[in-house]
Amino acid sequence: MEPIAIISIFVLAVFVGFEVVSKVSSTLHTPLMSGANAIHGVILVGAIIVADHSSTNLELGLAVAAIILATINMVGGFVVTDRMLEMFKPKKGGEKK
Amino acid sequence: MSHFLYSLIGLAAGVCFILALKGLSTPKTARRGNIIGAIGATIATLVVFFYAQEGESLPLNNFGWIIGAIAVGVVIGVPAARKVQMTQMPQLVALFNGVGGGAAALVAIVEYLHLGDTANTAEVIATVFTVIVGCVSFSGSIITFLKLQELMTTRPVVFPGGRFVIAGTLAATLAAAVWVVIELGTNPLMILAALSLLFGILFVLPVGGADVPIVISLLNAFTGLTVAASGYVLDSTLLIIAGTLVGASGTILTRLMAEAMGRSLFGTLFGAFTAKPQEASGAAEERPVRSGSPDDVAILLNYARRVVIVPGFGLAVAQAQHTVRELADLMLAKGIDVAYGIHPVAGRMPGHMNVLLAEANVPYDQLAEMDEVNPTFGQTDVAIVIGANDVVNPAAQTTPGCPIYGMPILEVSNAANIIFLKRSMRPGFAGIENELLYDPKTMLLFGDAKASLTKVVSALKNL
Numbered sequence: 001m002e003p004i005a006i007i008s009i010f011v012l013a014v015f016v017g018f019e020v021v022s023k024v025s026s027t028l029h030t031p032l033m034s035g036a037n038a039i040h041g042v043i044l045v046g047a048i049i050v051a052d053h054s055s056t057n058l059e060l061g062l063a064v065a066a067i068i069l070a071t072i073n074m075v076g077g078f079v080v081t082d083r084m085l086e087m088f089k090p091k092k093g094g095e096k097k
Numbered sequence: 098m099s100h101f102l103y104s105l106i107g108l109a110a111g112v113c114f115i116l117a118l119k120g121l122s123t124p125k126t127a128r129r130g131n132i133i134g135a136i137g138a139t140i141a142t143l144v145v146f147f148y149a150q151e152g153e154s155l156p157l158n159n160f161g162w163i164i165g166a167i168a169v170g171v172v173i174g175v176p177a178a179r180k181v182q183m184t185q186m187p188q189l190v191a192l193f194n195g196v197g198g199g200a201a202a203l204v205a206i207v208e209y210l211h212l213g214d215t216a217n218t219a220e221v222i223a224t225v226f227t228v229i230v231g232c233v234s235f236s237g238s239i240i241t242f243l244k245l246q247e248l249m250t251t252r253p254v255v256f257p258g259g260r261f262v263i264a265g266t267l268a269a270t271l272a273a274a275v276w277v278v279i280e281l282g283t284n285p286l287m288i289l290a291a292l293s294l295l296f297g298i299l300f301v302l303p304v305g306g307a308d309v310p311i312v313i314s315l316l317n318a319f320t321g322l323t324v325a326a327s328g329y330v331l332d333s334t335l336l337i338i339a340g341t342l343v344g345a346s347g348t349i350l351t352r353l354m355a356e357a358m359g360r361s362l363f364g365t366l367f368g369a370f371t372a373k374p375q376e377a378s379g380a381a382e383e384r385p386v387r388s389g390s391p392d393d394v395a396i397l398l399n400y401a402r403r404v405v406i407v408p409g410f411g412l413a414v415a416q417a418q419h420t421v422r423e424l425a426d427l428m429l430a431k432g433i434d435v436a437y438g439i440h441p442v443a444g445r446m447p448g449h450m451n452v453l454l455a456e457a458n459v460p461y462d463q464l465a466e467m468d469e470v471n472p473t474f475g476q477t478d479v480a481i482v483i484g485a486n487d488v489v490n491p492a493a494q495t496t497p498g499c500p501i502y503g504m505p506i507l508e509v510s511n512a513a514n515i516i517f518l519k520r521s522m523r524p525g526f527a528g529i530e531n532e533l534l535y536d537p538k539t540m541l542l543f544g545d546a547k548a549s550l551t552k553v554v555s556a557l558k559n560l
Contacts, residue, residue: 017345071170
């Protein structure tokens with residue numbers, strides 16, 4: 001890819017990243033961090049690509065380890081974020097004891 | 098699949114991630130946002146299996162290994178995320194972030210081994226960056242996990258000459274980085290990885306317990322940037338977009354969190370080196386405190402017109418959320434005005450306490466944020482502090498140089514009476530003595546928060 005294309009993507013993504021989270025109440029800081037954390041689990045894609053072209057056992061071993069770690073990050077991250085946010089859903093007919 | 102289609106689907110996944118972050122910024126759309134993010138990640142992962150990378154063919158080589166490794170990751174990750182206690186969730190997030198950083202570092206190492214001499218300088222620099230930051234994120238996150246899980250001390254760890262050791266390690270790491278770029282060898286890269294891991298540990302050790310969430314957020318942003326750098330090496334637009342998004346939003350989030358805690362980022366990371374050593378207040382424990390019985394507390398509450406409950410992490414540890422709601426309901430039934438004063442960093446992370454109370458079905462409108470509740474303490478008859486300490490410690494306003502100085506606090510000292518529910522006289526997470534405990538208008542109720550509250554509830558019922 002052209003270096004200028006990469007730099008453009010990078011700079012624009014920085015601004016989008018700044019913009020989307022600039023106003024967040026402190027209540028949502030933790031779920032937002034956790035959600036962003038899950039998103040960087042897409043390094044799984046990178047791990048699969050390097051596993052695909054691994055030519056030695058060492059490379060494959062490291063790539064497999066990377067896939068396991070990345071999957072934990074991604075899948076675990078989304079599940080735990082969902083559990084946190086489940087708490088915020090509107091209560092159906094406030095059950096009181 | 099053509100490269101164009103592959104990139105287009107990658108772009109769609111990237112848009113999902115933007116919408117996910119956007120959604121996560123508003124309570125109403127937060128859950129949907131997270132699901133959109135998960136969908137984006139799923140699309141991104143699936144599409145790799147249908148596109149032959151340059152010089153490769155389909156199906157992917159080592160297909161069985163790849164599927165097996167994903168299965169192992171799911172089997173470890175999902176139960177961990179499902180079973181974790183809500184109180185322990187911050188350390189799980191730290192751990193997930195750490196393994197993500199580790200994965201990015203490993204991907205960079207494998208790609209480096211694979212490219213060998215064919216790598217161009219820009220690729221090597223990106224690789225070196227990923228290895229350093231990924232390793233720092235990995236080992237740093239492990240330390241934050243150990244601190245939050247209280248498997249190690251939560252106080253800043255500072256040793257003589259610590260700052261020189263850290264500076265030395267950083268210098269050695271950078272030197273190794275230059276060496277890798279010039280020499281292009283496996284051994285220099287391994288040394289670089291080892292030095293980076295060491296630096297990650299040294300970097301987080303001096304951070305005090307209460308500041309750990311800020312560090313987790315910072316490391317989270319770091320991991321995002323490593324993913325972006327890997328995207329460059331692997332020629333994947335999606336990884337560049339996703340990584341940069343997380344890096345940028347993580348940086349903003351870190352700043353917002355630091356602001357909520359009244360800390361500068363610099364102070365958080367290097368405060369332990371510049372702060373004056375704490376004078377050991379050995380005599381403090383000898384000072385008299387006024388402790389009361391559950392009945393005393395119930396009587397005080399019965400004749401109050403306005404009560405503010407200040408919950409802290411101790412409440413969550415004792416699993417007393419439901420009991421505290423019972424107490425609040427009882428007081429409301431008696432016509433007493435009740436509010437919960439929530440400090441932005443009550444619990445272990447910003448917003449953590451809101452999650453814990455929401456879990457106990459505490460109505461959202463009773464939760465008052467710090468700025469809302471602080472002006473009302475003057476008209477408050479009783480402030481009940483349950484398992485909180487640092488967030489009400491006046492030292493944050495009165496003692497320059499103490500680790501939490503400058504952090505906004507809940508000004509419970511303005512209330513007519515203060516009740517502390519505590520397990521012991523042990524200082525809070527930040528390890529600082531709280532003067533408020535010795536205040537003449539303070540009453541202490543020692544014991545497990547849940548047991549104490551249960552007794553107070555039954556005493557109040559009988560009045």
